[in-house]
Amino acid sequence: MAGKFYITTAIDYSNGEPHLGHAFEKIGADCIARYRRLRGQTVHFLMGMDEHGQKVLQSAEAAGLSPKDWVDHIAQSFVATWQELNISHTDFIRTTEQRHRTAVEELLRRIGANGHFYEGSYSGYYCVGCEAFKLDKDLEDGRCPEHPSREIKWVDEPNFFFRQSTFAPRLLELYDANPDFVRPRARMNEIRNIVAGGLQDTSVSRARLPWGIPWPGDPTHSVYVWFDAVINYLSATGFPEAGFEETWPADLHVIGPDIARFHAALWPAMLMAADLPVPKAVWSHGWMTFSGSRFSKSEGVQVSLREAIDRHGVDALRYFLLREIPWDANGNFNFDRFDGRYEAELADGYGNLSSRILAMITRYLGGKIPQSGETTSLDTEGETVVAEYRDAMDQHLLHLGGQAAWKLVTRANQFVEESAPWALHKTGDTARLEAVLASLSRALSRITQMAAPFLPSKAEEVWGALGMRESVQCAGWELVEQPRTGGLEVVKPTPLFPKPEKTS
Ligand SMILES: [Zn+2]
Numbered sequence: 001m002a003g004k005f006y007i008t009t010a011i012d013y014s015n016g017e018p019h020l021g022h023a024f025e026k027i028g029a030d031c032i033a034r035y036r037r038l039r040g041q042t043v044h045f046l047m048g049m050d051e052h053g054q055k056v057l058q059s060a061e062a063a064g065l066s067p068k069d070w071v072d073h074i075a076q077s078f079v080a081t082w083q084e085l086n087i088s089h090t091d092f093i094r095t096t097e098q099r100h101r102t103a104v105e106e107l108l109r110r111i112g113a114n115g116h117f118y119e120g121s122y123s124g125y126y127c128v129g130c131e132a133f134k135l136d137k138d139l140e141d142g143r144c145p146e147h148p149s150r151e152i153k154w155v156d157e158p159n160f161f162f163r164q165s166t167f168a169p170r171l172l173e174l175y176d177a178n179p180d181f182v183r184p185r186a187r188m189n190e191i192r193n194i195v196a197g198g199l200q201d202t203s204v205s206r207a208r209l210p211w212g213i214p215w216p217g218d219p220t221h222s223v224y225v226w227f228d229a230v231i232n233y234l235s236a237t238g239f240p241e242a243g244f245e246e247t248w249p250a251d252l253h254v255i256g257p258d259i260a261r262f263h264a265a266l267w268p269a270m271l272m273a274a275d276l277p278v279p280k281a282v283w284s285h286g287w288m289t290f291s292g293s294r295f296s297k298s299e300g301v302q303v304s305l306r307e308a309i310d311r312h313g314v315d316a317l318r319y320f321l322l323r324e325i326p327w328d329a330n331g332n333f334n335f336d337r338f339d340g341r342y343e344a345e346l347a348d349g350y351g352n353l354s355s356r357i358l359a360m361i362t363r364y365l366g367g368k369i370p371q372s373g374e375t376t377s378l379d380t381e382g383e384t385v386v387a388e389y390r391d392a393m394d395q396h397l398l399h400l401g402g403q404a405a406w407k408l409v410t411r412a413n414q415f416v417e418e419s420a421p422w423a424l425h426k427t428g429d430t431a432r433l434e435a436v437l438a439s440l441s442r443a444l445s446r447i448t449q450m451a452a453p454f455l456p457s458k459a460e461e462v463w464g465a466l467g468m469r470e471s472v473q474c475a476g477w478e479l480v481e482q483p484r485t486g487g488l489e490v491v492k493p494t495p496l497f498p499k500p501e502k503t504s
Pocket of ligand 1 (some may be wrong): 144149
């Protein structure tokens with residue numbers, strides 16, 4: 001696997017602080033980005049902030065700040081969170097940046113020049129919470145079901161419309177040619193049905209807003225915030241400057257299911273309308289729930305991100321979320337399950353395995369890993385696990401990738417028990433002892449590389465303790481397939497996952 005991999009996450013809306021729901025999406029995308037680097041690809045990993053729209057303006061007013069000061073404050077808080085969570089994005093875009101405005105203006109110019117906009121007027125309901133027009137059938141008791149606490153506004157104004165309807169046949173061709181354009185497959189089917197049922201032209205401007213991108217050539221309008229926001233993925237490639245095609249099209253847009261339609265229908269149609277290539281794939285992850293309800297700003301956040309990080313540290317949180325909540329489905333956040341996985345899979349699993357192997361190499365072999373090429377059953381099982389991990393991770397099925405890697409943790413811990421290196425040491429069976437510990441060191445090397453996208457800091461610690469010079473992030477995939485540990489000098493690491501004191 002070589003070449004570039006351009007991955008993006010949803011840009012977050014600047015109307016509140018980052019929460020666990022945001023973190024879940026970014027951690028998942030980061031795991032994919034890190035895995036792709038492990039496979040040797042050049043990864044462009046984009047995240048950012050969606051800073052326009054009426055809702056931002058309202059939040060700024062409520063906080064007594066200018067919109068600019070407000071979005072600066074929110075962006076800072078998001079960036080600090082992504083840093084703390086060890087997210088390895090390579091670019092961070094804010095839709096208030098000039099590079100974004102330049103790209104939006106040029107994309108709109110091209111779509112307009114191709115005749116895909118027309119002026120009309122819109123009258124209907126508008127939910128500021130969604131920043132979206134709503135039909136009667138979208139409302140429940142006269143309110144938006146996503147934002148039941150907000151009043152729905154009646155809007156009647158001239159708008160520019162995008163001829164989305166004319167792109168339905170081309171979108172269906174795209175889906176037919178590429179049935180994995182949206183994953184999971186159920187989401188693809190949903191969107192396909194919507195498009196097959198016929199698309200409506202869509203309003204893409206609003207009467208001039210004090211906080212938005214003015215419509216090119218008609219400053220009495222602003223670009224509709226949704227239309228502006230999706231363009232960020234293109235803006236970050238440097239479009240329309242020469243060389244943007246080296247990054248564009250995106251290989252994967254990671255998004256939540258609520259915006260899957262925008263990414264799978266509207267966005268490709270916009271690009272087709274401007275004669276630009278469409279993204280290669282869209283991944284719609286599931287929702288994280290807490291006791292059955294969704295994490296979101298508008299409907300209340302039940303567990304703070306701080307509380308979740310402080311429970312067992314950043315790496316443990318990353319690991320837990322990626323193992324517990326299937327990356328292609330909904331899942332529940334639960335502290336008891338978190339504590340359980342922490343103890344069983346991290347403290348007693350990977351942590352214990354690492355310290356046992358490194359301690360035995362130190363105690364019995366003076367800290368130097370022997371050059372034993374003898375293939376044990378553990379090596380053979382390691383190969384099977386690596387293939388399973390690779391298949392899952394290539395399809396972005398992160399929970400299955402983690403599950404595969406941890407099979408080897410369990411198996412290696414069993415191998416320690418079965419081969420009892422302490423007994424081999426006692427009886428002086430040096431050849432067998434060396435073969436066993438060399439094989440265990442290869443398993444640990446494999447596990448650590450496979451674990452690194454999930455637990456980047458802890459994996460780095462083990463990697464260093466194994467005596468590896470380069471960072472685990474730079475070690476290539478060949479080493480996962482063919483670990484080379486002979487001759488390395490190990491050190492004992494400090495306990496990786498200390499168990500919390502029991503409070504009873
Ligand atoms: Zn709404």
